[in-house]
Amino acid sequence: MTKNERIISGFSKLNRSQRIDLIGDRLGLDEASRLVLDNFLHQNPSTQALFEEFSENFLTNFFMPMGVVPNMVVNGKSYIVPMVIEESSVIAAAARAAKFWASLGGFRARVAGMVKKGQVHFTWSGKAEYLTKVFPVLKEKMLAATEELTSRMRQRNGGIIAVELVDKTEGLENYYQVDVSFETADAMGANFINSCLETMAAVLVDELNNPERKGEASVIMSILSNYTPDSLVECWVECDINELAPFSGKLKPEEFARKFEMAGSIAQLDVSRAVTHNKGIYNGVDAVVLATGNDWRAVEACGHAFAASNGNYRSLTFAQIDGNRFRYTLRLPLALGTVGGLTKTHPVSKLALELLENPNAETLMMIAAAAGLANNFAAVASLTTVGIQQGHMKMHLTNILNQLGANTEEKSACVQYFSDKNIAYAEVEKYLNQIRSANA
Incomplete structure (x- = not known):
């Protein structure tokens, strides 16, 4: 087969049967393999048609199990939390931890902020001093150009909340950013943010590239950032040390608490352990994010960047022992939405939000964090007592x-x-x- 013969052209224009025939003929798929592709189609034609619109070059549906964790008490309210995950022990671990902490008052959580970011990345050939001088006027014109885009979001107490010029020329010649902060209320906000940024970029170029200006501007790209350290949630549990007995196994609660604290310190110090420790958090977080139709890849990418924000990758949790009190805290960025994307379009994601009693974005952030802390607590408890493999x-x-x-x-x-x-x-x-x- 020549190089050109290996290239498939027009694949997206084929219907599903034609795609399967092409792939089957090239790879020699037997009838059993082709039957798998048919067996996972939805029996309802309209639902199946909806699924086929979610992704390009559709072949079949990929099933993932969704279970629930009862007894997840967050700020005094009990939730039945849907989780989509294929790892069999995750929901069991979360359910055990949730029930245990529910008996002690549950998880406490607060959202420290819900700010999202985006940048217009551009180059400017003139002097930095001149750009800094004219930027306040540019800023007002950029904001004015987005008025129509932001009107509905402002009615929901969202919109653009800050616009700053960032000089990045020390790292890359002539490179600057317009750094924009957004509040998107209950929406994910990706399309909203990107539309605003592209509108602002057009104004930037029009204003700077005229004979009166002392340089030339060129936009490289305009795009939201999935790094959202100001969309932050904190979740914690605490109890008297003797109340840890149900999780301490053969250890005395005091010994268990000390080992648990030490395990947390190791995850703060050692990157090899920190990665696995944080993976245990995202077992719970991702499962809720996926169930509710949110972007788990963005959530994870942001969380791992946040874990390394001081220059060393560290655990997102920390344990404290104060006298006879044990406290375990999780801090992580979570940019979630309950409007937009697949949250209401995918029928199971819509149902998942109904199971959670249709929370707003802030509440969903706290529930997802509680699921992450529940899974991590159960995992560290197993590691420091019977070992992870038994359960x-x-x-x-x-x-x-x-x-x-x-x-x-x-x-x-x-x-x-x-x-x-x-x-x-x-x-x-x-x-x-x-x-x-x-x-x-």
């Missing part, structure tokens, strides 16, 4: 049995046999083969 692999047993093609009777026998044993793939396979040999 994790028990939840993973069903996946192993499905991989090995176990039937209902074999699954039942394996669940009973491994109820008090450590679980590993090889051991499950060995015992399953014993059952099959005995029944042969």
Whole structure:
């Protein structure tokens, strides 16, 4: 096959059947593989048509399980929290931690801000002093140009809240930014922010590129930033140390609290541990973000940048022991919305928000943070007591049995046999083969 023959042209113009035929012929897909693509289509034609509009070059739907965590008490209100995730132990861990903390008053949370950012990135060939001098006038003209775009958002107490000129020439010759801060109320706001920025960029170029100005401006790009450190939520739990007994296992609560605190300090110090520690937080956060139709990639990218904002990647949580009191706190940026995107378009995301009693964006931020703290607390508690594998692999047993093609009777026998044993793939396979040999 020549280089040009490997290139597929016009693929997006093909209908679904034609795409499958083309891929199937090139890769030699058998009928069983093609049948999988058909089996995961939605039985309701209108719903299926909606799904096909979510993504380019559609082939089929990709299913993810959605479960719920009951007893998630946040600021005194109990929620049933939907979570979409494929890792079997995550929801179980969150549910256990949520129930435990509910008995002690639940999670406390507050939103420190909901500011989002965007920049017009541009070059200016003239002197910085001149640009700084004329920028106040440019700013007023840029704001005036966005009046129509921001009118509805301002009615919801949102809109543009700050515009600043940022000199970046020390790092890149002639490079400047117009840094714009936004409040988008309950909306995700991506399209709103980008529309405002592009409008402002057009004004910037028109105003600076005329004979009266002492230089030339060129816009490189205008785009929102997913780094939103000023859209910040803080969530915490606290109790007397002796009340930690349900999670301390064979350890005394005092010993458990000290080990837990030490584990938190390690995650503040060591990047290898910090990454895995924060992944445990995002097990919960991402599952809520995905369930509600928000952008989990943006949320994670921002959170990890925030974790490294002081120059060293660190844990997003910290544990404190003050006398007989234990407190565990999570601080992370979360830019979420309950309006726009897929939040109300995807039928399951819409339902997820209904399960949460249709929260506003601020409340959703606090719920997602609580889910992250619940998962992380459960994970660190397991690590410092019985180890992570005991609980994790028990939840993973069903996946192993499905991989090995176990039937209902074999699954039942394996669940009973491994109820008090450590679980590993090889051991499950060995015992399953014993059952099959005995029944042969």
